[in-house]
Amino acid sequence: MKLYFRITLLAALFCHVAFFGQKISDDSLMKIANQEIYNNPDQSISIGKKLLQKEKDPNKSVKIYLLLSTAGIAKRNFDESLQYILKARELVRKTNDPKINTSFLIAAAVQYQQMELFSKSLEALDEADEYLVKLPENSYLRNFETARSFALRGMIYKSQSNPEIALQEFSIAIRNFEKIKEKEKTYFNQSIIYYNIGHCYLNLNQPENAGAAFMKSRNLAGLIKAKSLESFALKGLAEMNKQKHKNQEALELLIKAEDLGRESGDLTLNEGIYKEMADNYLAMGNPGLYQVYSKKYTETKFKREESELRSINHAIDVHNGETQKKSERVTDRYNYLIAAVIIVGAFILSIILYLIIKIRKQNKGFREEIKVLIRD
DSSP: OHHHHHHHHHHHHHHHHHHHHHHHHHHHHHHHHHHTTTTOHHHHHHHHHHHHHHOOOHHHHHHHHHHHHHHHHHTTOHHHHHHHHHHHHHHHTTOOOHHHHHHHHHHHHHHHHHTTOHHHHHHHHHHHHHHHTTSOTTOHHHHHHHHHHHHHHHHHHHHTTOHHHHHHHHHHHHHHHHTOSOGGGGHHHHHHHHHHHHHHHHHTTOHHHHHHHHHHHHHHHHHTTOHHHHHHHHHHHHHHHHHTTOHHHHHHHHHHHHHHTTTTTOHHHHHHHHHHHHHHHHHTTOHHHHHHHHHHHHHHHHHHHHHHHHHHHHHHHHHHHHHHHHHHHHHHHHHHHHHHHHHHHHHHHHHHHHHHHHHHHHHHHHHHHHHHHHHO
16 A cells, blocks of 8 residues: 555656646747757757647747747748748737737848848838837837847848948947846847948948957857857958958858858858858959859859748738738728718608608698688
């Protein structure tokens, strides 16, 4: 009997520990998935899909969808990323929570910015601003999402060849990130911003400032072991060296960048690395390796553009579907309005006709009375 009791107690304890451990495991898995977005996005997607299968809380599901979307962007698989954004939107529509709406709209803005649909991205950012002001002042989320909003605006201005304005936006983004106490949570985003700042300075022909920004980006990426971001920073430093005609130094940096970014499978990163390698080999008079990397560059660029085209076509289909639904709703409202006008008009007309007939009868009665009076 004692043996049975001990076995039962151990089994119950085991089940309790297993259940408790699973609860911690889900949070840990989410953390791992977020950490691996830029190093190994496939792993992040795999974890996210598993978590999604058992998640019942709509708000947590939105966070998982946004994680999956970001991982898709890291792979430059914009069509897959867009699908997750659309699924998140269906859940977001059911809540007025400013936190959820802000995070979703910023994520949607990132999606559109990556697809170079800049007007759509700015629309999403403007809408996000309406929710941002509803968040507690100086709260983590308000500072974090405000910083991301300005960072995105800066990237859009950079893409539109306005580096001076872009630098102003990036500066505001950095100041908002610096308000956050949990500094390590901002390193990913700050590394991306400093990489873009470096490119702005390259476009302004200020290689020294560019080099400082790229080094800052690399150091921040190193703090969180974000190999993909470090690879981008190395590519930026290589571009700076190419501008200074230091082609051998540039190639050494690019070889490191290619090795670091291998796991991420980032098409944009690989495209940039191959282009820079081809340019440097050409400048050094090595036509054989120039041809090798020029071919790699062309193939990678084609894959990226093909992926972007699929996602843009899907976005257009979604937009057309929404426009058609809105048009149908407007048509229905118009038809209801016309029907209401006809009914009200018919009612008013019937009243008028009734009054006319009534007045005519009264007039006729008055005429008869007048005739009687005249005869009398």
